[in-house]
Amino acid sequence: MHYFNYKNGLLQAEQVDLTQLAEQVGTPFYCYSQRTLERHYRVFNEAFRGMDTLICYAMKANSNQAIIKTLADLGAGMDVVSEGELRRAMRAGVPGRRIMFSGVGKTEREMALALKMGIYCFNVESEPELAQLNRVAGELDKKAPVSLRINPDVDARTHAKISTGKADDKFGIPYLDAVRVYKIAADLEHINVTGVDMHIGSQITQMQPFLDAFSLLRELVRDLRAEGHSIAHVDLGGGLGIPYGDENEIPPDPVEYAETIRTAMQDIDCRLVFEPGRMIAGNAGILVTRVLYIKQGENRRFAIVDAGMNDLVRPTLYEAWHDIWPVRERGKEVQRTRMDVVGPVCETGDFFARERLLPPLEAGDLIAVMTAGAYGATQSGTYNSRPLIAEVLVKDDRHALIRPRQTLDELIRLDVVPCWMDSKCE
Numbered sequence: 363m364h365y366f367n368y369k370n371g372l373l374q375a376e377q378v379d380l381t382q383l384a385e386q387v388g389t390p391f392y393c394y395s396q397r398t399l400e401r402h403y404r405v406f407n408e409a410f411r412g413m414d415t416l417i418c419y420a421m422k423a424n425s426n427q428a429i430i431k432t433l434a435d436l437g438a439g440m441d442v443v444s445e446g447e448l449r450r451a452m453r454a455g456v457p458g459r460r461i462m463f464s465g466v467g468k469t470e471r472e473m474a475l476a477l478k479m480g481i482y483c484f485n486v487e488s489e490p491e492l493a494q495l496n497r498v499a500g501e502l503d504k505k506a507p508v509s510l511r512i513n514p515d516v517d518a519r520t521h522a523k524i525s526t527g528k529a530d531d532k533f534g535i536p537y538l539d540a541v542r543v544y545k546i547a548a549d550l551e552h553i554n555v556t557g558v559d560m561h562i563g564s565q566i567t568q569m570q571p572f573l574d575a576f577s578l579l580r581e582l583v584r585d586l587r588a589e590g591h592s593i594a595h596v597d598l599g600g601g602l603g604i605p606y607g608d609e610n611e612i613p614p615d616p617v618e619y620a621e622t623i624r625t626a627m628q629d630i631d632c633r634l635v636f637e638p639g640r641m642i643a644g645n646a647g648i649l650v651t652r653v654l655y656i657k658q659g660e661n662r663r664f665a666i667v668d669a670g671m672n673d674l675v676r677p678t679l680y681e682a683w684h685d686i687w688p689v690r691e692r693g694k695e696v697q698r699t700r701m702d703v704v705g706p707v708c709e710t711g712d713f714f715a716r717e718r719l720l721p722p723l724e725a726g727d728l729i730a731v732m733t734a735g736a737y738g739a740t741q742s743g744t745y746n747s748r749p750l751i752a753e754v755l756v757k758d759d760r761h762a763l764i765r766p767r768q769t770l771d772e773l774i775r776l777d778v779v780p781c782w783m784d785s786k787c788e
């Protein structure tokens with residue numbers, strides 16, 4: 363469910379005309395719908411009405427200040443994985459008590475900052491990390507609230523690059539080690555064991571891997587309580603898949619997912635924490651790009667557009683499917699032909715769609731790469747010296763530039779030519 367629809371034959375973001383917006387801000391650009399973001403958060407939150415929950419939006423999906431403030435204003439917490447994300451959360455006014463710190467490689471400096479901010483909890487992923495957190499907390503004379511991230515060794519049946527809950531993935535503490543490591547944690551002076559955590563992967567489109575992981579988690583909570591640990595929360599992670607338009611991949615509906623968890627966790631007697639990213643931001647954003655050329659190759663037809671893999675890397679990195687909508691609506695009866703939609707970057711992997719049935723396109727046409735709100739802008743870069751693109755937030759009939767397009771001067775002036783190459787210096 364999202365608010366990108368055609369009106370009088372032209373694609374709108376809520377009530378904002380994308381053709382006009384493209385004239386104003388130039389292409390390519392990301393466009394997000396605030397109403398869509400709000401709706402996703404509310405629907406998920408309301409599915410747990412009456413239960414003690416904390417929904418920590420996974421900021422790595424999209425960490426623009428305007429996006430996180432939209433969610434924070436609705437009461438969302440944040441799941442952060444770096445000092446940069448901690449500082450972004452702070453700047454958007456998210457209170458420490460609603461911040462969860464995840465990730466396998468937290469530095470001492472990041473731990474210290476999070477402790478000073480009084481965050482809700484650290485998801486600790488290894489014994490050495492636990493020892494270091496204990497030391498850092500000791501130096502600050504604090505107790506660090508901790509849940510251990512447990513790797514349940516379940517197959518999330520998603521793309522290999524975004525599976526995180528298999529024994530061979532770098533994430534979490536093995537399930538069979540959990541009780542032993544909890545004992546170590548409980549004996550550390552500056553660690554306060556408060557919960558248990560799991561996150562088994564991303565873009566998960568079947569319920570079964572979640573159910574398998576959560577039933578292991580319930581057993582673990584029971585075992586840990588029997589050992590005398592007080593478990594005040596369980597963190598069920600994120601990872602629910604969203605429909606990208608590929609008929610072979612239909613994920614559970616978020617409400618259905620929530621209801622299933624609600625039933626499974628009803629009597630667990632502690633707070634439920636969630637870390638959804640994609641489910642909140644994914645289809646709240648699109649990438650708008652202009653066709654530069656139509657090129658007929660020997661065997662294939664290419665639409666070459668002005669956005670590239672540096673702007674949206676998901677197809678390249680995960681073989682991800684994104685729906686492509688022409689901004690000017692074409693009737694159902696138009697003849698569709700198979701085409702590759704590709705960018706200008708000098709890599710064969712620079713594509714948005716392959717052999718896709720599309721209506722006729724010509725140079726100058728605008729197209730929208732749909733469902734680009736999560737892991738789009740945050741994974742973008744400047745390969746081929748292409749500046750970071752503009753981001754626009756729409757609400758009703760209003761729009762705002764929430765990140766201006768980077769200028770070439772801003773991009774180039776980060777480079778420093780060493781003094782010894784400069785004839786003017788000694």
Ligand SMILES: *Cc1c(COP(=O)(O)O)cnc(C)c1O
Binds near residue numbers: 464564
């Ligand atoms: C990436 C990540 C998430 C969010 O995953 P989505 O698939 O976007 O919901 C949540 N928790 C952790 C620890 C993550 O690494």
